Amino acid sequence: MNRSAHWENVYTTKGESEVSWFQENPAPSLELIDMARLTPEAAIVDIGAGASRFVDGVLARGFENVTALDLSEAALGVAKARLGHQASRVQWVVADVTTWEPPQTYDLWHDRAAFHFLTEEAARFAYVDRLKKALKRSGYVVVGTFAPDGPERCSGLPVLRQDAVSLAAAFGAEFEMIHTRRHEHVTPWGSTQPFQFSTFRRL
Numbered sequence: 651m652n653r654s655a656h657w658e659n660v661y662t663t664k665g666e667s668e669v670s671w672f673q674e675n676p677a678p679s680l681e682l683i684d685m686a687r688l689t690p691e692a693a694i695v696d697i698g699a700g701a702s703r704f705v706d707g708v709l710a711r712g713f714e715n716v717t718a719l720d721l722s723e724a725a726l727g728v729a730k731a732r733l734g735h736q737a738s739r740v741q742w743v744v745a746d747v748t749t750w751e752p753p754q755t756y757d758l759w760h761d762r763a764a765f766h767f768l769t770e771e772a773a774r775f776a777y778v779d780r781l782k783k784a785l786k787r788s789g790y791v792v793v794g795t796f797a798p799d800g801p802e803r804c805s806g807l808p809v810l811r812q813d814a815v816s817l818a819a820a821f822g823a824e825f826e827m828i829h830t831r832r833h834e835h836v837t838p839w840g841s842t843q844p845f846q847f848s849t850f851r852r853l
Contacts, residue, residue, distance in 0.1 A: 657722035692757035698764025748776035752784035766795035797844040809825035
């Protein structure tokens with residue numbers, strides 16, 4: 651099963667709150683977005699958006715140029731249904747970030763729990779290539795991955811756990827790390843998953 655088919659299966663067989671990564675309130679991501687002090691006109695892209703409520707949070711903050719990208723059309727459909735008429739304020743993109751051709755540039759690139767699924771070096775190189783095509787100079791990158799002591803697998807797939815140093819090495823010298831923090835995510839069934847959130851600015 652390829653990655654797209656895998657995630658279509660997940661989101662067509664499980665409810666929004668029946669997956670380990672569900673967050674009622676994506677506070678860690680939104681706090682880091684707030685730290686960037688972006689204007690309402692800033693363009694934000696959410697990579698691996700899934701059915702996440704991150705999009706709800708940035709819309710509530712008044713951002714109007716918001717893009718949600720995911721491999722799974724079903725996942726984005728869940729988010730659209732939840733948002734109702736507000737869904738028209740978002741650009742919805744069904745694509746693999748490693749092959750996506752960005753149609754515009756962005757002020758902020760957000761990724762919670764997509765990058766750590768890229769266990770092959772070639773896929774990580776392709777991701778960073780798309781990041782460089784998509785992000786404006788002086789733009790921000792907020793990435794959340796499983797921490798080094800986090801789970802080794804998620805949704806039946808292997809992951810590559812990261813810390814701030816390994817992320818900085820993956821992104822390269824064009825990106826300056828400006829903040830890093832640990833977050834203990836609690837799953838819907840009460841287990842704890844250590845995450846590492848890092849913020850970079852493109853030089």
